Amino acid sequence: MPPQAPTLPRQTQGLISAAVTASSPRCSLAPIRGLGLVVILLVGCGDGSPSTDQRQLMTQGQEELARYEFTRAHACFSQVRAIAPAHDVMRREASLALAVACHHWQPASAERIAEAEALYRELSDAGVGDEAVQAQLQLGRLAELRDYFGDREDLPAARARYMQVMERWPQRPEAGEACLRLAAAWAQSLQREDVLRGVAVLEGWLDTHPDEAKASIMLQYLSELHWAFLGDARQAVDALRKADARGFDGENREWMFCWRLARLSEEELHDRDLAVRYYRRIVTDYPKCGAAWEAQQEMKRLGAEPPPIRLFDPASAVKAGGKPGRETKP
Amino acid sequence: MSGDYHPPAGWRWLLTWNGIGAVVVTVAVTISLWQVTKVRRSDYSDQRVVVRMLHWQLEAGYREALQLVIDDYNRMMAERHRRGEIPKPVVVMQVAVSEKIYGQVVNTNLLAREAPDLISMGDFALKSCGAQKAQHFLCLDELVRQPNPYNAPNHLAGADIDPAIAAALPTLAWRDTFIDGMRGAFDDDLQGFYAIPTNFFIPGRLSYNKDLLKAATGSEEPPRTFGQLLDICTKVKAYGERQGRRIVPIAGTRANLVYVEYYLLPFLASYRRSMDLNRDGMVSPMEGWAALGSGAFNFHDKPFRELAEASQALAEQFPPGFLALERDTGIYLYTQGEAAFHLSGSWDAGTLYHLTEGKFRMGIVPFPLPGPGERWGDPPKIAASEAGWVGGNLFGVYKYGHTAEAVDFLRFLTSWVQNQRCNRACDWGPNVIGTSLEERMQAFAPRLDGLQQLSFWAPIGPIAQQVGSIYRGQMQALLSGEASIDQVIEKVMDAYNDDAIGEPRIWAKAYDDQKTYLRTIERTLSVQALVARLSGADRQEADRRYRTLLSNQVMTTNAENLRLTWNQTIGATTGRSFPEAAR
Numbered sequence: 001m002p003p004q005a006p007t008l009p010r011q012t013q014g015l016i017s018a019a020v021t022a023s024s025p026r027c028s029l030a031p032i033r034g035l036g037l038v039v040i041l042l043v044g045c046g047d048g049s050p051s052t053d054q055r056q057l058m059t060q061g062q063e064e065l066a067r068y069e070f071t072r073a074h075a076c077f078s079q080v081r082a083i084a085p086a087h088d089v090m091r092r093e094a095s096l097a098l099a100v101a102c103h104h105w106q107p108a109s110a111e112r113i114a115e116a117e118a119l120y121r122e123l124s125d126a127g128v129g130d131e132a133v134q135a136q137l138q139l140g141r142l143a144e145l146r147d148y149f150g151d152r153e154d155l156p157a158a159r160a161r162y163m164q165v166m167e168r169w170p171q172r173p174e175a176g177e178a179c180l181r182l183a184a185a186w187a188q189s190l191q192r193e194d195v196l197r198g199v200a201v202l203e204g205w206l207d208t209h210p211d212e213a214k215a216s217i218m219l220q221y222l223s224e225l226h227w228a229f230l231g232d233a234r235q236a237v238d239a240l241r242k243a244d245a246r247g248f249d250g251e252n253r254e255w256m257f258c259w260r261l262a263r264l265s266e267e268e269l270h271d272r273d274l275a276v277r278y279y280r281r282i283v284t285d286y287p288k289c290g291a292a293w294e295a296q297q298e299m300k301r302l303g304a305e306p307p308p309i310r311l312f313d314p315a316s317a318v319k320a321g322g323k324p325g326r327e328t329k330p
Numbered sequence: 331m332s333g334d335y336h337p338p339a340g341w342r343w344l345l346t347w348n349g350i351g352a353v354v355v356t357v358a359v360t361i362s363l364w365q366v367t368k369v370r371r372s373d374y375s376d377q378r379v380v381v382r383m384l385h386w387q388l389e390a391g392y393r394e395a396l397q398l399v400i401d402d403y404n405r406m407m408a409e410r411h412r413r414g415e416i417p418k419p420v421v422v423m424q425v426a427v428s429e430k431i432y433g434q435v436v437n438t439n440l441l442a443r444e445a446p447d448l449i450s451m452g453d454f455a456l457k458s459c460g461a462q463k464a465q466h467f468l469c470l471d472e473l474v475r476q477p478n479p480y481n482a483p484n485h486l487a488g489a490d491i492d493p494a495i496a497a498a499l500p501t502l503a504w505r506d507t508f509i510d511g512m513r514g515a516f517d518d519d520l521q522g523f524y525a526i527p528t529n530f531f532i533p534g535r536l537s538y539n540k541d542l543l544k545a546a547t548g549s550e551e552p553p554r555t556f557g558q559l560l561d562i563c564t565k566v567k568a569y570g571e572r573q574g575r576r577i578v579p580i581a582g583t584r585a586n587l588v589y590v591e592y593y594l595l596p597f598l599a600s601y602r603r604s605m606d607l608n609r610d611g612m613v614s615p616m617e618g619w620a621a622l623g624s625g626a627f628n629f630h631d632k633p634f635r636e637l638a639e640a641s642q643a644l645a646e647q648f649p650p651g652f653l654a655l656e657r658d659t660g661i662y663l664y665t666q667g668e669a670a671f672h673l674s675g676s677w678d679a680g681t682l683y684h685l686t687e688g689k690f691r692m693g694i695v696p697f698p699l700p701g702p703g704e705r706w707g708d709p710p711k712i713a714a715s716e717a718g719w720v721g722g723n724l725f726g727v728y729k730y731g732h733t734a735e736a737v738d739f740l741r742f743l744t745s746w747v748q749n750q751r752c753n754r755a756c757d758w759g760p761n762v763i764g765t766s767l768e769e770r771m772q773a774f775a776p777r778l779d780g781l782q783q784l785s786f787w788a789p790i791g792p793i794a795q796q797v798g799s800i801y802r803g804q805m806q807a808l809l810s811g812e813a814s815i816d817q818v819i820e821k822v823m824d825a826y827n828d829d830a831i832g833e834p835r836i837w838a839k840a841y842d843d844q845k846t847y848l849r850t851i852e853r854t855l856s857v858q859a860l861v862a863r864l865s866g867a868d869r870q871e872a873d874r875r876y877r878t879l880l881s882n883q884v885m886t887t888n889a890e891n892l893r894l895t896w897n898q899t900i901g902a903t904t905g906r907s908f909p910e911a912a913r
Contacts, residue, residue: 062861100856130863153888180880214877217881217884228608259609290715290718309778
């Protein structure tokens, strides 16, 4: 439904506007904009109940962030950070949100990235709450990716950050992501021993975390590493079949995993039955992918009777699954 | 000088040229002001909500068909207002703009924050990246999960609808009421829905003039194969000469170049398996370039030569100088009976039927391919499957307009009854489950047989850059008879082997673009995760989106998959090292 902008006190709205202008890189008062912001924020502290204003500013900031309006979001979160008590949850939330706004500010600059890094470090070093985990993970992302022209990737630093997330917060959902990122950070060198380290990281994590929420993605990536990087079709098929057992992860890409399974099974493992099974899956489960007819032809070539493509048969789809024309997960 | 000029005094001045001019200007300005005030009063009045709907569909019949639905909706809303159900009457107005200026109109209005409430997601720059789309358009994820209230039983009463569908529609999520499950409206970058499809466009059909075919060949039977098409074209030319009339076999224009490209897949299909290095069922552009660089694909080989020959043969049936002709000229030639065939898609069918009414009888068949035993018929040519086609004519909801009213009208427009009514009225394809095409539009029913659309690389598209431009330019020269196949190949390969614009640049640019794209995904991931966390949004949905983006991102190994592809193909065969991107 339509975005509902919170009604802020007039003075606060003016402050946001002034702060946005003052913190804009194009502001002619750039040299004193930091000072201006401080003055504005100090004045803002005196307006009404701080807790109500904080909540409203956080909401406003979220909405600006959701619109990718980083300048405005930055202004809102800066104010919250300035007025919230030092150990307050909202201050941590505002700090993280402010860091994200700086991290993804457009156009990106070394200054904004440095500001983001400082905020992430502050949260990570404090080690309190969800924000610390997120901050640590984001420090890894800052190190791994090029954020602005001239930026350099620092893979060893990124790996260290990811490992810290895995070690300090092994039960947190971010730890699974960190594991995935760590494996990818190893594989990036394309050196066999590094790729094998990446494989070991993923396999080790899956062994010790059987309920990992991102297990399917990990298995899909494991399959990619085994096949594309190491040329091991059997391991690739095994990993992908395990991902299939859990349900493939990747909207509209499930049929591609089936296609790969079918081709690898036939051409590399010489397992005709497995190939037929996955070609059949493409026809029955993903008839709209556009490859269903080809999957039928492959089945015929392998001597199997293909099922029909049921695509624009809404009545039967309604009766069968209640979701006409939609791919259904296994 | 005989004396100074003295203008007539008093009212007589009005009878001078200057006076008449001043009166005309005054009257014109007054009328303009009155008109502006009138529009402001009607369109921006506080007494009613005006929902403006901007689109670029100027094909014959569409605006009228849409207006039928709009009129019904406006009447319904006026009635609801009278009954006190809504505080203000809602009025929907359509604004149709030519495709030539559509992009400028939309971009300007979006930047000025004065955009219409509903915007056809046609060709404009501010929808090109996820962040920009999110800035201007409403995310519809929540809404598409709810049922469409205009599919309630009272709205379906009396409709000729399958009882099973009629029973299911009222409770189905809006998304699931579309034939494609709204797959085409899904934004991969944002992992969400930002537009609603309102119909189905199916391309690749051949309209034919039955009367002309009968006169020229003695039969009105349309061609089923490419050989038959060329045979009929020869007879049509001869018939025109006998009659002393200027008749072209196919009313081809520059817009039909896309049909020449349709031959890429059937003619080059034999390469699909070898080019699909990661065996995911599709040939990515870089897998295609890897095949060219490593020698797995060669322009001199039979498949490309045959493709070029068949394309030439097709273009020979077009009017001379067809590359300078606009799409409208092709429609004119065909509807005036000066061409036997017209190549297009379902979007033009209504226009063609409308303009040929009373002039000649028209039929439509799929665009033919070489048949068995014909020239270029070995190996057998298979067309692309249309099973993956998705809904078109998408409308986004402008975030800062009358969003609730705009969404309500979109629901009305895509309800079973209105979607079928609107699309059938203009000979387009409805896209709600259980709807059907007009009898004469049955040729546009999607073909389920055929090859995966994206299963072959084409040296076109943004990744190809300068080499792609040279390829397209050379193909145009070939089709207009200005270059031979050998000359085309030589020019394309010269460009490909040129270090400044060829292979090294293609790979370096692709690598750099991939990195930039991954960084964009990072932004989406980070922002959406944080917003979901802070706002307490549907956690399951947010997690699903996050996982999908994460999966897409990780699978590229931070763009190093491109370096790997190079090493395993071009690097392995030529010993060349990967061209580094500019950092």
